[in-house]
Amino acid sequence: MSKGLPKRSENYSEWYNELVKRADLAENSAVRGCMVIKPYGYSIWEKMQRALDDMFKETGHTNAYFPLFVPKSLFEAEEKNAEGFAKECAVVTHYRLKNDPDNKGKLIVDPNARLEEELVVRPTSEAIIWSTYKNWIQSYRDLPLLINQWANVVRWEMRTRLFLRTAEFLWQEGHTAHATKEEAIAETEQMLDVYATFAEEFMAVPVIRGKKTANERFAGADDTYCIEAMMQDGKALQAGTSHFLGQNFAKAFDVKFSNKENQQDYVWGTSWGVSTRLMGALIMAHSDDEGLVLPPKLAPIQVVIVPIFKGAEQLEAISEKVLPIVKTLKKLGISVKFDNSDKQSPGFKFAEYELKGVPVRLAIGARDLANGTVEIARRDTKEKKTYEIDGVVEVIQNLLEEIQENIYNRALSFRTANTLEVDSWDEFVKTLDEKPGFISAHWDGSSETEEKIKELTKATIRCIPLDAKEEEGKCIYTGNPSSRRVIFARAY
């Protein structure tokens, strides 16, 4: 709080790092690459969880819990998946510590407590879950199996950043099994839709729904769908993925069912997940140089009321007016904080709640009291207005809705302004450097071209948009024919 945040325009990356720490969202821990999610940050994550969980349940899913550890022999069963994650696996090799004989008060790993088979700390749970599904699925009557898990996973990353890329992160992972290919694809698409709806309606972050290229697919999937969001620096952030697994895991774990005709077949699978990475997207999409800007639907505190007073008597007079408002707001399900502490000045409080992204701030002083008014400031536009205290609850309700819409629209306009159709390689390179954003361009469909472009520009194909229209064109790099545009961008 002592000095301001770095400015986005000067150092976007530093601005993000500092904002995450100063707004009490998260911090680095004593464990390499693992973060501590602080109470304020966690309370936003809880709101995300609640909204997503409701959506999962409405679409027929139930939660369950599977082990943290995966025996190595299970882990390697689906080869592509295993290969994809092998380099990032934390491995448990021992199950006991003992006193260090050479160093009183210290412990060492007990060499006699070596596990017969090493355990991988789950980087994702397909292996352990499909090995379980094998016993749960015999007949078409057992299908579809629609299960979600909220869990921590570990992927040993070398370069980490709070929320965006950490060795341990929190997420949910859905794992479903189906009798037919069509049904599994429909599920994959449905869950992509759930994610897109959540991103747009709760996070107020517009997203592009698309498919990944073969290069960027989840290891072990036949198809990976994703939603891609644009951050304020023009970079893309993949905000959620939904995978059509084909019969790959069913074959690897021998999960068969007898269909209505009593024939045996492998089941079809999907998996889909979003993680605490969404916190990064939320922060980077909306916040400004003063701090967080939170969409009302995910703000732990939606309304803060700051009294401006001298002495107990003034505070009491203000409280008398404020407390009924607080009560009414709470009854309406609006989370409100009346900050009547006398330890900090109103100015300090204003800055603090701006930093924390509280959408609506009321200030009320002696003069307001006399006039029957209150000053209301909205966090998104920083606009302040004076209102009569009588209708204030309705004003707040409307304002919360308006802010939710406004920050969505602002993000959408930003994305529109920073998405360009580009048709030549020179323009492509120039645009990436001068006007970072999404580039809609033709690509010849080959992995080689994709990799070459990445090598030359650090831009990747974020996705082939689901709504991409058929269009004759030439690949931006090779000039080979292409039938639709894809989205290129540099990405988090």
Place this chain on the structure above:
Amino acid sequence: MSKGLPKRSENYSEWYNELVKRADLAENSAVRGCMVIKPYGYSIWEKMQRALDDMFKETGHTNAYFPLFVPKSLFEAEEKNAEGFAKECAVVTHYRLKNDPDNKGKLIVDPNARLEEELVVRPTSEAIIWSTYKNWIQSYRDLPLLINQWANVVRWEMRTRLFLRTAEFLWQEGHTAHATKEEAIAETEQMLDVYATFAEEFMAVPVIRGKKTANERFAGADDTYCIEAMMQDGKALQAGTSHFLGQNFAKAFDVKFSNKENQQDYVWGTSWGVSTRLMGALIMAHSDDEGLVLPPKLAPIQVVIVPIFKGAEQLEAISEKVLPIVKTLKKLGISVKFDNSDKQSPGFKFAEYELKGVPVRLAIGARDLANGTVEIARRDTKEKKTYEIDGVVEVIQNLLEEIQENIYNRALSFRTANTLEVDSWDEFVKTLDEKPGFISAHWDGSSETEEKIKELTKATIRCIPLDAKEEEGKCIYTGNPSSRRVIFARAY
């Protein structure tokens, strides 16, 4: 479902194991000692979580998240705690797998990816949390710090049982820091109260609030409070613990604050937790030879409606009567399932919902329809009665309350009937074998006596009840003087 459960009277332990599996609560996994919590079991756990979480928040706590891993050097900082858990620690030593050069398609631990410092998978989080608190606490203004975490923990157990003792389990762990000893003790006691209230009002399990003896204290605590419940075989189950940590962790991690007089002092700590073990307590406290008996407040399905019909027309007529009831119940927040599937017979369904512990079952057939009646069965007493369909919603509401109370009262009566005051060693030994339950007896306060009694009888001191009255007596074993009775029992 094919054959009945083992009978409690014949093999209580087998009855429990089978019930957990057949009622779809949990099962063993491919990972030694780790369980899979199945959807139905998990949905009960979710209800527990929600209720507890609300209570934690009402008492001023917020959630946060700390890393899964604890570097060994931090883990060993509080010596007693480290010693207490060292023998049960899963240890991560490597962070990468690689292809096995001798075995195509297989992976091995990459010997070049050995961690410089081993990471302990948290068996409990005091170490990682207190090392973080050091940076969060400078002044009395930062206190109290009231944080809870929902997480998985790992304690490498050699003999495991579903829910009761597993290598990985889910729990919540509260970790608080205070300016004074008195405040920390008050917090410890408050959280014990929260646990007791939850056990009694939600789980319908009466508990004894008490303190552990020095022998049974949490490693690193100055005092451990606990709640103890009696299972139907007379054994005790520790259902929750709340620890007064004194300044032990503050000293180990150098967590000091400056008080109002600007003097430096170590902060005072507490920690408290309940786990998926509660699921074991819930199951064992109430269930019977037909299956689960769930308290309505934690039942995922509170009411099931089974139509008894032949053909689509009858079903339609029944549905017409039933659907408005379903709607009304849902509006009242009662979770209801109308099982109109024609794949199973009503008898099969009855048995299934009995097994799953659904508190209230409605059955409605053609004759009921003609009479304007419905048959209602309650799971706890298995009593069936016919009611007029008109007032049925109110009947159900009352019944749910009545069942909640009744199973609590039944458990309480059972405990009362199986708690004996015993004053001689012979009677003590005889009672343990012939009438297992709680024994209220005098003890001389020495750890030696406590251990001797345990060695001879396998009974431990469950707790020194908080409401134990002062009473002159002689130790059951040594005859030495004692001033209050303690609770002995064999325990899970």
